[in-house]
Structures are given as C-alpha cells and as structure tokens.
Amino acid sequence: MEPIALPRPPAEPEPGAFPLLASLAPVLGAAAMWLVLQSPAVLAFALLGPLIALASLGDGRRTRRRRRRREAERWRRELEEVSARVDAALAERADRLRAEHPGARTLAGMPAHDPRRWRRADDAAVPVVLGVGERPSGIRLEGEVRASDPAAVRSGAVDDAARLRERAAVLDGPLVVDARDGVGLVGPAAAAVARTAVVQVLEAVPPGAARVVAPEDPAWDWLALGPHELHREPGSAVRVVGDGVEATVAVAASPEGLPRECRAVVRATLDEVRCGDAVGVPEALSAREAAEAASTLRDAAARAGLGPASGPPPHVALAQLEQPRGGLAARFLVADAPIDLDLVRDGPHAVVGGTTGSGKSELLIAWIAAMAAGRSTEEVAFLLVDFKGGASFAALAGLAHCVGVMTDLDERGARRAIESLRAELRRRERVLAEQGAREIGEARGLPRLVIVVDELAAMLDDLPDLHRLLVDLAARGRSLGVHLVLCTQRPAEAVRDALLANCGIRISLRVTGEQDAIAVTGTPEAARIGLEARGRCVVRVSGGATRLAQAALAEPEALARLVAASAALPAPARPWREPLPELLPLAAATAAASGAGDGPEGVVLGLVDRPAAQAVDPVLWRSERDGPLLAIGSASSGRTALADLVAGQLGTSVVDREDALWDALADGGPLVVDDVDLLLARLGEEHQQAVAQGLATAMRSGRPVALTARRATSAMAQLAPLAELRVLLRIASRQEHVVAGGAGGTHDAGLPPGGGWIDDERVQLALPPAPAPRRAPRAVPLPEGPLAVVLGPAAALPPALAAGAVAPGAPGADAAPVVAGAAHEWEAAWGELDRLRRVRPVLALGVDARQLRQALRHAPLPPPTRGEPAWLIDGGAVLRLR
Template identity: 70%
Template sequence: MQTRIDLPRPPTEPEPASFPLLASLAPVLGAVALWLLLQTPTVLVFALLGPVIALASMGDGRRTRRRRRAREAERWRVELSEAADRVDAALDERRAALAAAHPDARAVAARPPHDPHRWRAAPDAPVHVVLGIGPLPSGIALEGAMPATDPAVQRLGAVEAVDRLRSAAAVLEGPIVVDAREGIGLVGPRPVAIALARAIVVQVADAVAPDAAEAIVPDSPAWAWLAALPHPLHREPCDAVRLVGDGVEVTVAVAEDAAALPRECRIVVHAALDRAHVGGRSCMPSALTEREAEAAIETLAAAAAHAGIRRAGGLPDRVELDALPVATGGLTAVFLVEGAPVELDLVRDGPHAVVGGTTGSGKSELLIAWVAAIAAGRSTAEVSFLLVDFKGGASFAPLLGLAHCVGVMTDLDRSGALRAIESLKAELRRREQLLAVQAARSIEEAQGIARLVIVVDEFAAMLHELPDLHRLFVDLAARGRSLGVHLVLCTQRPAEAVRDSLLANCGIRISLRVTDEHDAMAVTGSAAAAAIPLEARGRCVVRVSGGATRMAQAAIASPEHLALLVAAAAQQPRAPRPWREPLARAVPLTAVKPGPDAGDAGVVRLGLVDRPAEQRIAPVVWRPALDGPLLAVGGAASGRSSLAELIAVQLGTPVIDREDALWDALTAPGRSSSTTSTSSSRA
C-alpha cells in the first residue's frame, strides 16, 4: 500500500519591470519645447524630471519584486510545512498500523487473559514474531518536481529541503518481522541472546494455541520460567525451544557461534546489547527479562484456563500418592506432579511453607498428602507432626493413628489449644538447651533430636480466635531452622493472615485456586492461581526459594494408602508430645512425688500442678515447719473437706469443722502441734 503526497508548487521569480523610457523622456522634450518657444533658460530645469521619474520607477519596481519574492517564499515554506505535516501523519498512521498488526513481545505480554484475538490464526499460517524496531520502507511517495536551475529554487534551497523531506518520508522505524517457522537462531553474548529468545518464545506461544502444538524446552535453569506454559511440556538436555504440531514447527535456539545452531534455524540473528543484525538489516532488539517472560507465560496459562483448553499431555486431573516415589534425605517429599514428580524439601527449600487456597480447592488433601509423603520411610525418631485444625478437627482425622503424629489442636478445645501453645514455647527452650549441651549450632550437628513439623489448617481462623499467637509463630519461623521446627501454614486469605515477618521465612509457596488475585500474588507473586478453574481441585502454582513459578497437580492420599502407612508405623514408638498430658480428674496420693528439694520430714503431699510453659506436671507439697500455716479456700462441693481429710491423714490430726471446736482443741491439754480445719470462706 502506497500513500502519495503532493509537494508544494515550486517558488517562482517575479518578472522584472520594464524601464519607463517614454515617461522619462516626456519632461525633457517638454522642457526643450518650452525653451524654444519662450527662450527662457529656467524652463530647462523641467528636463531634470525625466531622470527623477526614471529612478523612482526603477526603485518602485525593485521593491515590488522583493515583496512578490517574499510572498512567494513564504507561500512555499507554508506549503512545504503542510506537506511535512502530512508526511508525519502518514508515518504515524503507518507505524500504528504496523504495531497493531505485529505487536512486539511486551505488547503481547500485556494482553489480558480474555483477549479474543489470541490463538485465532489458521494452523498453516505464518507465525510472525517481532525481532525489534528498525528502518522499513514507508510506502509514502512525494509527487512533484523541483527545477534545480530556477533562481528562486536555488535562493531558497528548495531542492535540498525537498530531498530531506523525501528521505524522511521514505523510511520509518517499525517492527522487523520474520516468520518463526523458518527457525530462528540467536548468536551473541549468552545473556543478551537468552533475553531476545525469551521475547521470541513468548510471541510464538501467544500465536500457537496450546492444543495445536507441544513444547520441547531445555532442561536448564535458564528456561525454568516456561514451567507454567499451557502447552504440553517436555524437557530435554538441549539449548533450543521447539513448538511442534500439526502444520507448525518452530525452533528458537541460542548458541555462541552460528555454526553451532541447529540446521532448522534458517534465520540467524546476531545479537548485541543495543543492536541486532539479521539478513543485512539492523534493529533495536526487543528483549524480555525473566520476570516479564514468566508473567507473560502465566497470562497464557490463565488464558488457556479461561478458554477451557485441555490439552493432551497436560497436568492430570488426579494423582494418587502411592503412585509417586518415596523420597529420602532431609524432609524431602514427593506429592506434586508437574509433568514429572516434584520434590520439595522443608529443610533445603523451606524452612517453612505457606499454602493458600479457597474452599474446595483441595487444601486439606494437599496437607494430608504432604504429611504422608514425609512420614513414609522415616521413623518417629526423625520427624513428628503437630496438626492444628481450626475448623473442627475433621481435616486431619485420617492421620490421627500415625505414630509420627503427636496430637491435633482444634478450635473445639480452646483451653487445650492454649495449653499446647504454651508448651511450644518451652519446646523451643528445650531444644536450645539440648543443642547447648552438645555444643551444636543447629540440629544438623546434634544427635537424638527429631524434627517437628507444625501443620496449621486455617491459620487465619486460628489468629482470629487467638491473636496473640502471631508473635509465637513469628518466633517459631525465625528460630525454627536451627532448632528443627518447621511450619506449614495454610489459609484461605493469605494476603490478610500471613504477614511479611512470616513470609520472609517461608521458602516454599503453594497457591491452590483463590478468588482474588491479591491472595495469589501474596503467596507466589503470580496471579495465575486466581485463574485456576473451579473443577481443577488440587491444581496449584508452586514457587520455591524465589525461583520461577510452576503449575502442578497435588496428589491424593487414598484411605487405603493411609491405612498401610499407619500400619507400617505402628511398630515404632509413638513420638513424644511437646507437652504433657492434661491433669486427670482424680490423682492418687502415690502419684504425688515430692522433689529432692522438699526435704525428708514434715512434707504434706497436696496434689499436682500443670505447668505447660515448662512442659511438666509438678507436685504440690506443704511443709508446715518452713511454709507456715495453710489456708484452703473454696465454695460448696469444691473439695475443701476432702483436702482437709487428706492433710489430716498425713499429719495424724483430727479434722475440726466448727470454729468453737477449733478453740477447744487449741486450748485442750496435750493438743497436737498441728490442727486441720475446714473453712467456708470463698475466694
């Protein structure tokens, strides 16, 4: 398509005025005639009017020509400026049309997931990608000639001005487009070539539908950002990305030298930091950072979910935990699948984890599978689990028989939950003391200390019920790595519940389906989890140690598999709880054993006291000789009489239940040194 623009009419030189000969001679002839007639010499003065008239006429002609020349020059400049404006407008229109027809990588990445123009090309259509911005023929032609010999043209420099306008109109800076089906090889410094390759791959993935081709990508950290690609994904030890399908085959390769490129790469791009050269053309390269490319791929994944594209070879709808391998070392567990099984290690990748997901997304199943995967193949001397469920306690019911499980805290037993939490503080102090005794800096250097994994379902609900717990969990998160205490915090609204002080120590981030992009971003830094469809239970976005996000499917631990796991662990000693059992309703006297500091004589055993902050049940004794009188206060049926009888039996004294009888007993001859009485006073 060519646009024609008329050049301004060339400037013209005004014709010189004719010399007024007759007007100049008339005064001379008239003066001579009068002199001949009158013979008066003074009349000859009128002869001077001829030259005066001639000079005046010449001056007036020159001034008129200058005015005409100035008007003509101004007219030409105005028309040339208008032509330049028309050229600029035509160039802008052409640039906009090219940009709309061939968006670059950043424009492609900015498309929303519901963009209706994505994946609409025919299977055998060219796969156009933009390499960068460079000079292109504009298709704008300037009509009109400029006579170079014309004095007015020469005086105004019109030829040079028109030539400059022609040059400006002939070329525009636009997208350098190639067909990716020809195969593109990028040669140059590896970081620069990889950045350009990311931009090309994003454009290709945006052009080729996930159900039309499969992707073969290098098994390399440099290409880890492609994990969420909605196309069927296969990793191979290579340095080229290939999309292969019916009617399309695209290869994008990176090499240090052109000779090392695959033979499929018929387009070779020599990349530099500020310029790229391809086929004799130079352009400003279009490159993407890894984070930009990762965000673009996540948008494509969301677009595929929005379009309901379910491709062959994609993530399975269901994965059975017993079909996955059992991992060893640290706290490694295999309970996710991303094309291949995914290993997550709380020791290496954590030390803590946060899991987000709305109701029905599969949080409880994921947590059960994770615990089961860690427990498989490990003894209770290596790891134990404390399960916290603030939605009734039913979520972890399948794990209660597991020998590794030290207990379940629920919102149904608020006092028990508070007691267990107080004991966790003591557990940290106990572990610190054990490390100090062994002169160890962390649990890796110590012996005989099992790792403790605290799994919290509905962390936000727990904090709502017990807001003071946030400080404890921040402390656990900060000191847990060296002490062998690991947190797995699960909540529906991570953006509100898990604050930065906790997130900073959570190296493992998993987001199942959430309803708000802010919640997805709060966990993984990606909004992809907000686009997971409702029916994809267990589908999640995973991010480990700040790396690239990956789309994975969580496994399901079947009841049969859990039963086998519980049976296999039944022969092991049950893991000790980090807190003591609660006090019994009745305590026999023999269970109260005074400590060595109580002395040998005059000790009255009263009962037991629960000290959860110290992880112990302590005896309560009364030493009359050292402690002085004892006052027991209580209401009706509170146990005052029973306590009095208990004390009286140990002291060998009578029980007096009236104030007057007490006075008689004190004043009677041979009264005992100790007297036991009951009191009806109330505290």
C-alpha cells in the same frame, strides 16, 4: 455505521396572491371609455374584472394541486431509495452477526479442515447462540417528519417514516450470551439447547487449553467423542475450564436448582427461547447431531495436531508415588512429572493458601504422610494445629510421629501449648550447646519438629500473641530443626512479611482473589483455578518459576497402614506434657512425688502444670515450710475432697461443725476445717470473734492448719492473710476470684472438681482414697450430785431433778440436792448463785450467754452448741451438756 438520512418531507405549495390589478384594469378601462364615448354600453366591459379574478384563483388552485402531486411522488421515490439502503444495511448487519456467531448447526456442518475454529483469544468472551430473534440493529435514521406538518400528514409521510424507523430498529439475528457468565437452562427444550451451547463452547476453546467436566449422566456421553480432556463427576452442570476460561452450562427443572455461577437463566421451549427480555426461536441439537459435531471437532483437532490439555493429571494417589530420602524430602505434588519438596533444602518453612473446598486439608495430610513414610520418630515429629474444629487431622492422630494435636476447641490448652513451644526452643538450644553443635544437622538424638497449622488466620484471631512466637520460630527454626507449614484461606491478611520472608516453599490452591494468589506465589494464576479442580495448585520454591501441579490424595487405607506401621516406633520427645487429668487418684500423685525425689514427708496435694518448663510436677504441703493452707472454691469445686485428702494424710479428722471447731481449737494438734466461712457465719458475734481469734493464734503458732472456704468473707479478714499457701479452686465470678487473691486472667468457671490455681499455676488436686472421719462436738453427761440449775424462759427441769428441787433463797437450800430457778429468780437472790457455785456445779438449760452472765457473775463464754443450749459450769470450766 453512518446514519441514514430520511428524505425531505413533502412541502406545502405557497398559495397564489389575489389578482387585484388584473381585476381592476377592466373596470378602470370601462370607466375611461365611458368618459370619452359617453356610451353606457362600454360599462359592460367592467364585468370582466370579477371574471378575471375568479379565473386567476381557479388557476392557482390547480397549480398547487399539481405541485402537491409532484412532492408526494418525490417523497415516495426517495423513501424507496432510503428503504433500500435500510434493507441493505439490515442484511449486511445480519450477515455479519451470523458470520461472527454462526450457531451450533452451522458449526456442526463445517468441514473438519475449516480454518475458522479455535480462534478465541485469551480472556476473550465465549459467546454461544441460543436461537434467532429480534435484536437491536444499531441502524440510526436521521431527519424528522413532524406530525404537525399538514403536507406530511396529508401525504402519509408521517406514517411512512414511522414504519421505516420501526423496521430499521430491529433485525432477525442470533440471540447470544457469554458462557463465562454461566448459562442455566430450564424448560422442556433445555437439554437440546444446552447441547447447542456446549458444542459452541467446545468449538471456541482449543482442546489444549481446557478440559471438560461433565455430569455422570448418559445424556452427556457424546462428549467423549470430542477432542477435549473429559472428567465425569456428580452434578448437573457441564464446565469447560482451563487457562483463562471457565464456562458453565447447566440444566435444571427450575431456576432454583441451577448452580450459583449461572447468571444467565434461559427458559427454553419447543418454539421459544427467552433470556431476560430477549426472545427468539430456539436453536437446538439432537444428541445425534451433537455427537456428529463432537466427532468433527476431534477430526479437526487431529488435523491441527491438537490434543487434550497438557499439564497435571486430574487425580493422583499418594501410594503410587515413590518417596525420596534425605532431609525432609516429600513427593506429594505432580506437574508434568512428580515434584519433590524438602523443608530442609527448600524451606525452612512453607505457606499454603487456599479457599474452602480447594483441598488444603488433603494436601497437608498427603504432605505429612509423605514425610513420615520411611522415616523414624527419631528423624521427624509433627505437631498438628487445627483451628477448624479438630477434624482435619483425625486420620493422623494415631501416627507415632505425631506429638500432639492442638485445636480451637480448647483455648486454654492452646495457650498452654504456646508456652510449651517457647520452652521447646530453649530446650533445643540447650541440647545444641551441650553437644557443641551449631545446628540440628550436627546434633544427636534431636528429631526435626514440623509444626503444621491449618487455618492460620483463625488461630491468630483467637491468639494474637501467637504471631510473635511464630516469627521467632521462623527466624530460628532452621538451626533448631523446627519447621513451619502455615495454611490459611486469606494469605494476604494472615501471613505477614516477617513470616513470609522465611517461607521458601509457597503453594497456592484456588483462592478467591488475585491479591491472595499474588501474596503467596507472586502471580494471580491460582485465582483462576476452577471450582471443580480440587487439589490443583500453583507451586513456587525459593523464588523460582511457578508450576501448576496437582496434590496427591492419601487414601484412608494407605493412611491406616502408615499409622499401623508406626506403632512399633519409639515415642518421640513431646514439646509438652499431657494436660492435667480431671480425675487424679492419690496413688498417681504420690508416685509422681516419689519419682521427683520429694520423699514421703509432706502432704501430697496433687500435680501442677508448668508448660513453660515442659513439666508436670507434684504439689506438696509442708506446714512448717509452707505455712497454713487456705482453699477457696464455690460449690462442687473440690473443697471437701481437699479437706479429706489433707486430714487423711495427717491422721486427723475433718472439722465441719462450729461446735466441734471450738473444741478442736482447745485441743491442739493438726487442724483441718471444711467451710470455715460457713462455720463462722453460724456463730454469734462473741463466739465468731473468739473462734476467729483462736484460728489466727493456731495459724501463727506453727500448728498445721488447713482451711477451706466458699469465699473470702469479712469474718475471715484476719485469717486469709495468714494463709501462706492459697489454693483457688473453681469460683463462679471473676470478681470473687480476684478478691480471693487470683489473677483475673486465670479465672476459669469451667474448671473440673479439684482443678485450681496455686500462685497462678494450674493444679489438679488428688482424690482422697476415702472420706476422713468428721470430728464430733464434745459433751458431758448430766451429773448426779447436788446442782444449781438456771432455767431459760422455755426450759423445764428434767424429771430426774425435779424431785426435791427448791427455789433460790428458800430455807434449807444449802442442803437441797437441786436448787433451780429462772434467770430472774437468781437475779432476785443476788449473790446466791455465786455462793452455791463454789460448792456445787451449775447447770444452765435454755439460757443464752447473755442471760447466763446476768445470773452468774464472771461466767466465762460458754462453748457454742446447736439447738437448745445446755451447759455445765464446773469450777472454771464451761462444758457442753449431752
């Protein structure tokens, strides 16, 4: 509105000039008369000058006082006129605000035929009046009355102008908030003011454009008297939702208890309502007044021909819908009438968008149940992918049509499934080629496979290579009978054009942004679906028009009946085999080998997983063809069990001692050594070299050799390359896994015992029926005949030999039964030990190999032994003494 000008402030009158000429004239006249008349009496006329001056000053002061009074009267008169204009403007503005926002009590008193109801435009605000209080008037007063002006101060104009400005600045008007921002009320009068707000929202939004969702609280039962469609649910908020509107009014004991969407928090008491800085007198309705207002609105709706919002019902039970036949037709959505979607006719693929809590999982379950109902496993199978933890499809896991559930809890299993799916495409191509069919509809014995993915974005984040497979499936799926149903919270980011182009069915439940809604259905409509409208969605098929629908809910009892009924159906062909078991009995592995036609020859090691071939095959070791075997693994990885497994089938014992290994190398036959790296580490340098060389010779000779080790050590440098068959069991670090010969990508520190890799293929070793016998070191007893004995520093001659023993070089030594001496004594009697060795055995007690060679020239390397060394040299053989 135009500003109102303040009156001109009172002006200070100009002060009068001093009457100089009038004061001098009598003086000059008296002087002239004295000069002419020469009479001193005429000089008395000179006194008239001061008198005239005083009189003139007094007259000027009186005139200024009179002018000040006139200015003050003008100011008051004009100020009254301006004040009247301000009052009229305030009244006009207050009347306009009351007309724009009449308040609940005024609305409740309007007759049913009043034409002013339900005139809210789409996307307009939903204002509600909470009370009456001071609010800015918007009236602007122009003009200035300076406090430095003495006349304005003296006349009181400064104070008058300030009071008028203060009065013009505010008016008593309705305290209004937008219900779309969410109105949360707390305080003693919160319920009464909330009724006021809800009545105004119902008066603003037509019944056909919205529905009411109210708490299951008797305090809101009066809403049933109104014309709007009413739904009840637990909670504390009343929501009016519909096309282009979502208004919330909630009551709570404290602001913390209000829903998050309540951005306008109002405290209501019996005499005050406060919202932010705005304060007023509350406008409250009793429950009886609110019920009367609702009844009036119902009468008005009946007169206008308005009723509850048309469109999808709020709840639909899947069991109430009769399922169609043909293709993969399913009836699980209801608009004004049920909607039939067929992946064969309308697809071949589908994309479903929806944020958390919108009902995605329930929609997918209902869709799968609708497709499975009345169809055999020879017609359709389902592969369910749940990257939200695996619980979404728990109710369908027992369905006979379900060939598997892939989750994000098993990343390696997910990658295995991807390889199997690639193999499934190749298998279907082969079947079509063998039958001469161009597409799935002409083939026999090949069910359609529907792959349902819940949370595509999370799956692509974890498995980025999967996108290439999905694009391939989307491009070739129609002819091969493979259909995708891709569900995600972020369609704009996760579903790329290469996928979306093949998705003829597009469903968008509630999404958080218009961009996601447009990415699926081409319209922003799904972004406007209310929070409470779980299962409400926008559907678009093959580029047609969008439709607002409600997803049916598959009740647990109905799902249980469906699963139970499917138990009699034959199991469909699975796109992948069961994962390898963590515990594999030898009998099961042997049965698999016999079933594969491998026969009994060879050592059965276990099973190998080949997802790219959709197979789990037996693993056999034929030493003549596969060469020596080396298994490397850390503690509790299954090394010893593998040694027992191989030894049991070869009919030999397991070598787990370094002294027994020395003997086994000399004996020939199959050789099974457990922890060969540990055994080599226990040996001295000479023995280690000799044993390593002996093992290498055995491995080159074609002799069956199976070794296990904790890690590939430097002592095994010449052995590891000779092992043509290498089994990598669980190894703690990736670096050691690579050093042992494995690929970095196959390292898995969580492998179960017996789990491992052969040529980068995952294997599970079988469990031996029983532990194999352990080879004991070979030793001979103490001989009775004449002996030559070499004693170490701490060794003592056994009591049985002490009687009759003589020192080396003593007289009669040749005839003595025992010639015994320390190593240095034999060295002093140079050549004596070599001479006696020709005629009697030599016994070495507590002497290491170096000391023995010092005392006995050309002594061979003695066998290793544990504890105090005791050897018997008899001719060219060095034997371990028992």
